[in-house]
Amino acid sequence: MDAIVYSLIQVVHNLNAAFLLAIPASWLWHRPSDPPSSATTATLVALWAVQGLTGAGFGGASLAFYGALPDLHPARLAALIVKMGCVVVATGWCVALLIGWKPAARASWLALAALAGVALSAAAVLRWAS
Numbered sequence: 001m002d003a004i005v006y007s008l009i010q011v012v013h014n015l016n017a018a019f020l021l022a023i024p025a026s027w028l029w030h031r032p033s034d035p036p037s038s039a040t041t042a043t044l045v046a047l048w049a050v051q052g053l054t055g056a057g058f059g060g061a062s063l064a065f066y067g068a069l070p071d072l073h074p075a076r077l078a079a080l081i082v083k084m085g086c087v088v089v090a091t092g093w094c095v096a097l098l099i100g101w102k103p104a105a106r107a108s109w110l111a112l113a114a115l116a117g118v119a120l121s122a123a124a125v126l127r128w129a130s
């Protein structure tokens with residue numbers, strides 16, 4: 001049962017991570033000077049929120065199944081903190097766009113793609129550091 005729950009959380013977390021990188025990267029590639037529309041920005045807020053929630057879901061599942069969070073080695077803990085930081089900064093960036101902040105379009109796409117790239121790199125450390 002626990003394997004099914006972890007797998008389902010991981011499926012959503014991984015597919016969502018792909019969207020978080022692909023959306024800003026494809027705008028950056030095809031239309032870098034078009035600023036994100038409100039609909040796109042709201043979608044990105046939702047996707048980053050889903051990423052944070054599914055990430056927290058791993059911890060929730062561990063608490064539910066084993067009564068404790070995994071014991072994380074410092075390198076893995078640092079990677080997790082980096083990922084959480086990316087979620088906070090990217091969500092804040094998108095919310096600021098929604099309430100009227102207008103940085104250069106290219107800067108927004110670049111920042112959002114970079115935050116997803118850093119979080120994905122941290123995911124590799126979280127997975128393999130011991």
Ligand code: HEM
Pocket residue numbers: 013014016017018020021051052053054055056058059080083084086087115116117119120123124126127
């Ligand atoms: C609140 C933020 C986040 C938390 C708490 C979180 C937590 C986790 C956890 C616990 C795992 C399982 C690690 C393991 O294999 O033992 C994981 C895997 C993963 N996370 Fe996150 N995550 C967060 C944000 C992100 C973000 C922003 C991205 C990318 C945009 C991301 C991408 C991934 C990927 C690709 C994996 C699979 C790694 C692998 O097994 O190779 N995560 N995450």
